[in-house]
Amino acid sequence: MANMRLTKNEMPEQDPIVRAGNFDEVALGYTPEMAIDEAKRCLNCKNPACRTGCPVAVRIPEFIAKVAEGEFEAAYDIITSTNSLPAVCGRVCPQEKQCESKCVRGVKGESVGIGRLERFVADWHMAEQAKLEKVEVEVPASNGHRIAVVGSGPAGLTCAGDLRKMGYDVTIFEALHKSGGVLVYGIPQFRLPKEIVAKEIDNLKAMGVKIVNNAIIGKSETVDELFEDGFEAVFIGSGAGLPQFLHIPGENLLGVYTANELLTRVNLMKAYRDDYDTPIKHFHRVAVVGAGNVAMDAARVAKRLGAEHVYICYRRGRDELPARLEEVEHAEAEGIEFHLLNNPTRILAGEDGFVTGIELLRQELGEPDAKGRRSPVPVPGSEWVLDVDTVIIAIGTSPNPLIRNTTGGLTFTRKGGIEADEGGVTAREGVFAGGDAVTGAATVILAMGAGKAGAVSIDKYIKEKNA
């Protein structure tokens, strides 16, 4: 008999006041009892709509049924048959827009907590593995075909994992010293502990995926040279790392960071820890411009670094906030202050060049545009100055041009993304692409879906070529 309670089991969390002062994970995860109880809310629908909402087509009702039976390892095997990074997805996927949005239980009441269950299963598996002295991993036999993957973010890792499972000899080339792409430099520790990313990557390595760090394709080596070196196909998952600016006066003043710089210093380089050398300013009053997930991450990082006041400045209203509701709620609970309907017009500084404030122009919501989103309209003469010592620009990123500038035969979108079809097939034979490098900044799970599609296309390409 299904559990017909209308609400999800709540996620245990660190207290907001306490967590705003540390970098430990905010959400603590379900206990086995909670997981089993939540799993019993699933009706195991005959035609599971949830699965169609998942970019990597996780066999959702099947794994949840195993959780309900307490067969957690079996649930793990079901998830990982289509998803190489369950501990990551269980934490950072916008489930409310994907699988959970399709759940029948959500029609009346709350959907099943699919994401929370996925996370539980992945964490349970990791904890069990940690207890073992030696972990046995199945290493698929090599089929002798070498594939290069550019970038070790969610798209690259997924593509590499799937190809390895098919028997390909896969090498990932990563520009940074640590693997994981945006999972390590972008998403903060308190939302996605780096130990978890490292373990998922270790799993892939144990399966035989090779990773070469400190290799910048487009600089250290070109895509052409990868082919010369014997790779038969290349998958480009180099992400969207190039920060965008507002193009307002004062953006180069001292104390203006891009969200990328702040997050990279803190997440990748661990500037928040005394035992790491990378410096970060001790700031007091911080304005974050933008209101997406990255802006929320930057604001919450700034708070944890000790800022007394952190403001989100956004030109639209509450209903238009692009961040996930959960992220906005977490930020608010931690004391992040919101200046909605306020558009920055310039950044101000003292004679020494250090930021002293940001000028904002109040906005009103106008008529809905074609997409139904109400556009902000400036209120003339309503400028005011918010007193801050630091400004963080978090208004988006675009694809990195290093590959674009050094790889012939590809075509690009107006925004600088590589043109590729849904299967990741580009204009150049043997070159595939997916994730933010194609779409511009999107989500981890969409990039993983693209990595998966890329792996299928590469397999098809190699087989046809060698037929």
Place this chain on the structure above:
Amino acid sequence: MYKVVTKRFLNDAKTICLFEIEAPLAARHAQAGQFVIFRLDEQGERVPVSVADWDREKGTVSVMVQAAGRTTKMLHTVEQGDYISDFVGPLGRATEMEGLKKVCVVGGGVGCAIAYPIAKEMHKRGIEVTFIGGFRSADIVILKDELKEASDKLIMCTDDGTYGEMMKFLADVTRPYGISTIISLDPIMVDGTGMCGGCRVIVGGETKFACVDGPDFDAHQVDFDSLLKRAAFYKDEQDRAAQHICKMTGGKRNG
């Protein structure tokens, strides 16, 4: 891990040291004017440094580093045969030399390490090179023989300015004569691939990233005021950090 194949101090005062690092990927395409980023160990910061020399056969890249802040002081304690955690490159664009006939290459102090491979490459291509090397005092002079070899005329002098200011004054000297002047910048950066935007400089009123658009820029277009201020952004933090290097373990924090 990347092996230090050779370590050699370049002057009597032991202020600047050459490190030849085994790094085949970086050596494959390194060119004059480009840079690499190194990291000593897990706790280390990413530090950009110009490529001073390379050997494609051996798969090595040499850098010349002055002990100034915490990381560079720690690097100086790393010995030949030791390993450092990371070494990535080449980054940035190579110096453009196409069509040049007569060039004055100017280096100040450790800046000569940046200027040396550029002069050497120009000299090799038959461009007439006059090299002016400026040092604060005679005991810190580096590369005298190498620079003589890499130029048609070598002028060594001593001054008491900083390298950043020197570039600014140099730009002022050449501007009235309309002499095309290129400077190599080394602003604060993290990743070196265009991601963090920390290295932005204003050139001709436009924001550029030194890591991917540079490091060479037209000296007459660079906003030096902004450049020099941005370069000193972490000065307090760096001064504090440089005072705390373990006297027992030096550059080898993890044994």
